[in-house]
Amino acid sequence: xxxxxxxxxxxxxxxxxxxxxxxxxxxxxxxxxxxxxxxxxxxxxxxxxxxxxxxxxxxxxxxxxxxxxxxxxxxxxxxxxxxxxxxxxxxxxxxxxxxxxxxxxxxxxxxxxx
Amino acid sequence: xxxxxxxxxxxxxxxxxxxxxxxxxxxxxxxxxxxxxxxxxxxxxxxxxxxxxxxxxxxxxxxxxxxxxxxxxxxxxxxxxxxxxxxxxxxxxxxxxxxxxxxxxxxxxxxxx
Numbered sequence: 001x002x003x004x005x006x007x008x009x010x011x012x013x014x015x016x017x018x019x020x021x022x023x024x025x026x027x028x029x030x031x032x033x034x035x036x037x038x039x040x041x042x043x044x045x046x047x048x049x050x051x052x053x054x055x056x057x058x059x060x061x062x063x064x065x066x067x068x069x070x071x072x073x074x075x076x077x078x079x080x081x082x083x084x085x086x087x088x089x090x091x092x093x094x095x096x097x098x099x100x101x102x103x104x105x106x107x108x109x110x111x112x113x114x
Numbered sequence: 115x116x117x118x119x120x121x122x123x124x125x126x127x128x129x130x131x132x133x134x135x136x137x138x139x140x141x142x143x144x145x146x147x148x149x150x151x152x153x154x155x156x157x158x159x160x161x162x163x164x165x166x167x168x169x170x171x172x173x174x175x176x177x178x179x180x181x182x183x184x185x186x187x188x189x190x191x192x193x194x195x196x197x198x199x200x201x202x203x204x205x206x207x208x209x210x211x212x213x214x215x216x217x218x219x220x221x222x223x224x225x226x227x
Contacts, residue, residue: 002135003158042118042217043205056214090159100147100209105159 002026004106006091012112015081021109023074023091029104031097032074034066037088037108049074050097081113118208119133127196129224135191135221136182137206144168146210148182148189153220162204164185165189193223201225203209 014018025032034046048056049068063085065077069079072105074091088108117140127133139148145188150162165173165182172180193200206218 033156040123040217040219045214048214058214097213100164101163102149102161103215107158108137 004091004104005091006089006106006109008109010055010110010112012114013081014040014114015083017081018077018079020078020089021060021076021089023076023106023112025072025074025091025104025106027093027104029093029095030071031094031101032068032071032091033076033094033103034076035092037090044047044088047076048097059070078111081111083113086111086113116143116208116210116212116216118206118216120148120204120206120217120221122221123219124224127193128225129196129198131196132192132194133196133223135204135206135223137189137191137218139187139189139206139208139216141187141208141210143210144217146208148180149207149209149215150178150189150191151205151207152200152202153205154199159205163191194226198225198227203214216222 007022031050036044046060047066052068063080067075090105090108092103094103119138145168148165151159152162153159163173163175163178179192181190203220205220207215209215
């Protein structure tokens with residue numbers, strides 16, 4: 001596979017469930033990102049990893065927990081979510097964190113919290 | 115704080131015609147980058163065009179060009195010879211010293227055949 005892939009593409013979960021989103025990039029990039037995309041709102045940056053180290057956490061609630069085991073993989077662990085967390089979650093990667101590098105996006109995971 | 119504003123929630127254009135999408139931003143920095151990204155329905159977000167603020171020349175990519183007005187903090191996207199495949203959400207984004215992309219809320223572009 002090429003580019004940035006995300007699984008699952010769709011996820012429905014109850015408020016008491018625990019699930020994980022997975023992202024994989026095949027571009028040899030060193031920076032990876034999680035974004036939340038809600039309708040008619042700007043993309044919200046959640047987390048940034050650069051060379052496997054977390055560099056940004058934009059006041060994201062602790063019910064979202066990221067994990068970056070290597071430069072190619074990024075996970076977002078979810079637990080006790082709220083209905084307002086329903087959104088499209090996008091993963092992206094770039095060559096590195098700085099320099100205004102182009103970010104390459106995955107197709108997203110459409111999350112619905114019941 | 116930096117902000118990006120896209121004042122047109124939706125635009126429509128006749129196929130083969132030209133359309134301009136607006137974007138304004140607010141920053142006190144002098145060195146930054148500006149981007150237009152495109153998100154087609156149910157497809158991945160992709161970069162359309164990138165502009166470095168220190169370059170006075172407007173960026174162009176085939177049918178896509180920008181009008182970058184640094185003093186006015188304006189960064190509009192012009193799409194010439196619109197095609198059905200151009201239908202998408204278009205997002206303007208700013209990147210500066212905080213190492214984060216700051217996004218606008220997007221403009222939905224509809225192409226009328």
